[in-house]
Amino acid sequence: MEKLVDFDKAGGLVPAIAQDAATGEILMLAYMNEESFQETRRTGRACYFSRSRNKLWRKGEESGNVQEVLEIRVDCDQDTILLKVNQVGGAACHTGFRSCFYRKIEGGRLHEDGTRIFDPKEVYKK
Numbered sequence: 001m002e003k004l005v006d007f008d009k010a011g012g013l014v015p016a017i018a019q020d021a022a023t024g025e026i027l028m029l030a031y032m033n034e035e036s037f038q039e040t041r042r043t044g045r046a047c048y049f050s051r052s053r054n055k056l057w058r059k060g061e062e063s064g065n066v067q068e069v070l071e072i073r074v075d076c077d078q079d080t081i082l083l084k085v086n087q088v089g090g091a092a093c094h095t096g097f098r099s100c101f102y103r104k105i106e107g108g109r110l111h112e113d114g115t116r117i118f119d120p121k122e123v124y125k126k
Contacts, residue, residue, distance in 0.1 A: 006078040007034045013049060014079050018059075018092060021070045021084035027092035028100040030057070032081055044069050046083055063123045065089035091117035094124070 005014060012034070018027040030048040032040070036056050039047040046067035050057035060066030071084040093100040095116075102114025 004078070005032075005034075005037060005074055005081060007037075009077075009079045013051070014081060016046075016048060016081040016083060018046060018067055018083045018085050018087075020087055022086070025099060026101055027067075027085070027087055027098070030059075037081065040069055040083070041072065046085060059092075060088065063089065063091070063094070063118070065091050065118075067092070089117070094120060096120045096123070 007014060013031040016030050016032040018030070019025065020027055031051060032047075033049040036047045036049045039056070039058075046059040046069055048057045048059060049055075058066075066088045067083065067085040068088060069083050069085055073082040073084070074080070075082070087098070091098050093102065095102075096118040097114040097116055099114060103110045103112050105111075
């Protein structure tokens, strides 16, 4: 069987970019290990590896904002994954924004230019 992704190169984790399949907007960057990659392929829903929690992170398991994976692409070095997704619920970012890239640098400062879809305090009641 052909090796699809080289997880060994970077110690078992590779970057995974989520891109809106319809608009091309970059939604987020996370990491995958081999287990999360295989689960994503098997289920058709994005599953990542949380470095802070040191466990699998099934996108949307708390918020309901899941990512339906429509296409998986791999870069030339086979160490970066691009997921083309349908972002269910409208927000990919845990801060409630559609994209994690909701800020831009202008004049040496960060400026928000995204739209908040939900209030994280209401969604992530812990």
